[in-house]
Amino acid sequence: MNGVVMMKIVALIAAAGKGKRMNTRISKPFIPIFGKPILAYTIEKFEKCKLIDKIYLAVSPEEKELCRKNIILKYNISKVKD
Structure with missing residues (x-):
């Protein structure tokens, strides 16, 4: 080995907002913009980043599925891990 240490970089996305002040039944991360949930846009940015190895999502248990x-x-997101 040449002495270079390869670091693993992990992203943690906090996405458990309920949107109570917005007075909506849909949680904020799942509100669609142009037909796609807000959270999908965020995850896709990290998915495309070559420096990020894994993505962990902090979502409420009832919204995990x-x-x-x-x-x-x-x-087709592949970097999100449980």
């Missing part, structure tokens, strides 16, 4: 189906699978 919703996030997986409507964002992770739908937009």
Whole structure:
């Protein structure tokens, strides 16, 4: 080895906002803009970043499956880990 240390970089995205002040039934991260949830735009930016190895999402437990189906699978996200 040449003495170079390769660091793993992990992104943590906090996305558990409820949007109570917005008076909406949809949690803020899942509000669509141009047909796509706000959270999907954020995740895609980290997904495309070559420096990021893994992405962890802090979402509410009741929205974890919703996030997986409507964002992770739908937009072919591979760096998000449990």
